[in-house]
Amino acid sequence: MTSLYKIPAEIYTGYNTGAFEVGKFSFAGTGISGSYQQVINEANSRTQVSEAAKLERKTYLYRAYIAQGKYNIVISEVKDSDAVELRTVKLLAVYLQAKAAGQLDSKREETLNELSELLKEPANSLNSTIQIISGTIYYHEGLLEDALKVLMKNNKNLECVALIIQIYLQMDRVDLAKRELAATKSWAEDAMLAQLIEAWVGLRTGGDKYQESYYIYEEIAQSPSSNTVKILNGQAVCHIHLGRYPEAEGLLLEALNKNNDDPETLVNLIVVSNLSGKSSDVVNRYTTQLKEASPNHPFLQDLDLKNSLFDRAAQKFVLA
């Protein structure tokens, strides 16, 4: 496997070996920070690369499109004759499109069957792209255990680790996430992704870790290419957890300028407005905005659930 990654396409080195090299482009670094357009531009610009590198580049290109929500480009461009990695990416695109459109039920069985077919092939189950895509789909499906099973076979692939840690955090197993993180730090010390993971875990731990997490985001945000909505949100979340609401609000408004219907930004704005004692009008405005931007956002679902829960619970106390 290593030989595959000793490609001249230095642009991906950071991604493949997990070591983020300054000045070189990587999806793990750039993609994770949310500069998808940059990934797309980079992937389209270079030409002189080997076949393997081309494949990888394409993979990232399509993944970047998916991240931007441009599923149709991927679905139409990837053909059945393409490499298995690309087909897997397409699978993700199809799946996410269905999910976004709320027509998941029809695709679910199909996608999962296809995935398990794919994974039966031993070579595929060790292919990091396929691992990541399968992990992603399983995660969306809530099949965290399956996702972990797939991802655990990773060969020190930082993105796999990032997924694993997100799964652990989702499972509320901060202890395991910390352990994984400690193990990862031994071989991926200063990769941007590794730092981000640390911040994710740190925000769950609390205490001094909040401030440390903030520093991580702040440092990343200093590079102009990384000053994305995603990173701004990260910074803002750190501020909120540290109780610094005005700072958080400033960053979130900046993020809103960049993308005025990013659901996370809106959710965090709702939180910060509530906490800083803004009037309910402000909160309601953001909520409406969020409903338009992402009607299926878990935050809204949660809120709906609680709304009805309140009515049901309150009913029990009403005096006869």
Add this chain to the structure above:
Amino acid sequence: MQMLTKFESKSNRVKGIAFHPKRPWILASLHNGCIQLWDYRMGTLLERFDEHDGPVRGIAFHPTQPLFVSGGDDYKIKVWNYKTRKCLFTLNGHLDYVRTVFFHHEYPWILSASDDQTIRIWNWQSRNYIATLTGHNHYVMCAQFHPKEDLVVSASLDQTVRIWDISGLRKKNAAPSSMTFEDTLHRSQTAQTDIFANSDAIVKYVLEGHDRGVNWATFHPTLPLIVSAGDDRQIKIWRYSDNKAWEIDTCRGHFNNVSAALFHPRQELIISDAEDKTIRVWDMTKRTLVQTFRRELDRFWVLTAHPELNLFAAGHDNGLIVFKLERERPAYAVHQTSLFYIKDKILRVYEFTDATDMPVVSVRKIGGQYVNPRSLSYNPAERAIILTTPTDGGTYDLFHLPKDITGEPREASGDGKRGSGTSAIFTARNRFAVLDKTRQQIEIRDLTNIVTKAIKPPATVNEIFNAGSSNLLLLSTSTSVILYDIQQRQTVGEINTPPVKYVIWSADHSQVALLSKHTITIANKTLEQSCLIHETIRIKSGAWDDAGIFIYSTLNHIKYALSQGDNGIIRTLDQPVYLTKVKGKSVHCLDRDGKTRAISIDPTEYRFKLALIKRNYDEVLQIIRSSNLVGQAIIAYLQKKGYPEVALHFVRDDKTRFDLALECGNIEVALETAKKMDRDDCWNKLGVEALRQGNHQVVEMAYQRVKNYDRLSFLYLCTGNVEKLRKMLKIAELRNDNMSRFHNSLFLGDVEERVRLLKEVGQLPLAYLTAQSHGLIEEAESILAASGLTPEDITDLPTNGQLLKPPTPIIRQQDSNWPLLTVSRSFFDSAFANPESNPLAAPLAFSDAAEGIGEIGDWGEDDMGFGEEGEKTNDQQRLSGEALEEGSGWDIDADLGTQLDPRITEELANGSQEFVPPPSGTNESELWIHNSPLAADHIAAGSFETAMQLLNRQIGAVNFAPLKSHFLKTFQATRTYLPTNVSLPSLVYHVRRNPEETETRRVLPILANNFENIRSTQLPEAYKTTTLGKFQDAIVQFRTIIHSLLLVAVSKKPEVDKVCVRAY
């Protein structure tokens, strides 16, 4: 000088007493013939020896052997073994009452004095008498060996005291091993012949001077002196040399017969007791009376001193008393690394850091010759000392320490600031407080000894102590300790305790230990009790460890106390010590001789417990790894305190491991141990627990192991495992269990099988009905045909029957478990699961680490072996199944297990190489609910229902509708969304209101309604609306504020008050 009574017994007249040299025991021989053995420390009667006839006057312990000797008015001398509680033998020979008996400190001799005018020496090993000392011409009241030399002193009613030389006897008995048989024979003969004129023991001196009979005479422990007491009410002191003996002086003062007198073993004092109901203490050099202790009714008959300790005992008409004449506790005070203490009337300073010990000031003049200072208070700013002494009902002395300590003690600088008061302590740099107990007044004085303030305490105060701050005092009353503010003259706090004698503050002044005679109360600085510890024996002293553990000493132990109440023994002590400082593994203390000592202790146990209580699991783990804390005790402790998961890692024994694993829900370990033990009851228990958690794969294995076919079938039905159900059906067939077959076919909805079965068992009508009602017409007809009937013969068939068809399983869950019950995984499970770093425990099944595979892989292989075997037997079975139509003769039981196993083994084999996903942890919302009783926190956690229940209970709320917006607001302000991986949903993060907290047991949610917000924005707005006259709006606003106040959490008391103020 005072008499400190340590023990008193009530009994018949005590005529003889003896201390055990090592143990806290005292023997009392009574006038009624009984001998009592008391434990004077615990105050309990240990034993009674009732064999003498008539009064027993003489009694003595052997210095080293478990023996004692008694002599009575029945002329008998009895030697007893107190271990076997039996009289070993009786020495007969005296012809009248035996007055005293004593053991020799070295030879196996007993010395007895008798009214038959003789003194006899007996050998208790050969059990005969070896010498008779004759010469007295009246009753011999007392005879004692010299503690070192070959001398005996005796006192007689013939008014003389005699000193006898027994060196001849010693020479005869010396080196008995070299004696030939003839020698021995010769000796024994001469001893017999020399009864009245033997040369073994000769009178050396006859001391005449008493005018009446002499009751008692004894040697000085080191000097050539003798003290004697007689019926002439006098005590005489005699001196002797190699060639003469003479009377030195007489102590007069008793006004009745003096029963006994003795030299104080350590001081220049003589103590005597008499029939005038007094015990008197005399100055040995000045021959003056120092002190008299009087009793109302009891004439004293005997007196003795403890051979090692500062204890005395006297026997009187109604029992005995054990007492000491001075407090042995040195006055001391600790300031940072210095210990100030008084030894031999010299104030000394001991440095803990470099162990230097320097005399500083002589306090000889303070309190008088025989009185030691009681307490000491040090003022570091002015280098001043206050000593309190009990003289004249309490006196204090204030003096300054010299600027430089030269190593030579100086006289206390003569500023002579003195006053009366029972306890005096520095409260500030230039102030000290003095308690006058009789007038019940506390005076605050400055360093020039001038009263600046006088306070009437709120209750009757016995002692005062520091309270950490210059304007606070702790007042000890007989039922409580009061925290008193001197400035405001008011009680700040009070805690009920038995009378407190000592108060020890922790280094940071956050905790205080209040020491009473038998209890320790640990409280915080506002006197809120955190625990109360009872001891059956006296508590002497204590000191705080740096980690906040209280180490204390009792009469015979050093113990520890954790502030939540756990306590235990660290080590035992021979002699009481007074703890001064605890530093790491050593305890500094003062012993009763006023020497500083450092005792090393093993702090592992209490550190372990402290770490457990503080949930500092890293440290717990470290202690487990670095020390050998193993044993039943610690396991029992952990189990009792609810840490079975920790205990699990101490245990190797499979049975215990299994039980503990079940207790903490650790199925992996339980399974592992169950496999090792392979016992039916274990499998059953495991099955129950696994079922509770929803781990049906383990349940299946457990049922298989115990061959619980019915449950197994039902489990397969529940999990939709049709394949296995078929197998069960087949097994039932092989087992010839028709009922089970029927069940299984019913579960499977296999009608043909049921019809076949019913036919086989001869239930043809049922078979017909079954076939008919399921539409198997042909089958039904063939049954009819077989039984020779036609459909017309069948009448009155029930018509209301319905087809029973089990639903087809939608999800077949045989491969995956049910959602598992969350078993709280402690830190330890993960810590111990990492086999590299864990030398103790076996690796748990969870881990992708290759190291883990070793052991688990073993099972896999084993079971794979089984599996192959199973397959083989499957084949065989198929063959034999065909061959043996009857199905008999097949030993199913033996092979069933293996037959069923292949699936599971496959699972396991995979599991060992594959990753086993961990169960989920606890969501922070759940933590919040656990951590807080506040409705607002429950709302924040999203648990509206419990929040409402709380509000309902706390404030009786029933109409929640107006609160809805507040509920939702609170809820939605607690969760942030952090975008993480590409194309994945964001992670939810819970915002805490205590961001500094990392301990999951204390985290609390942020609350949107905080008091500050309400006060700074909402309230002014409402006020403004009011002033503008828009009252309708104002009412709405105020109502909103009051509603949100319901959901405000405040942490400090002043805020609480403010909240209340605002709310009304």
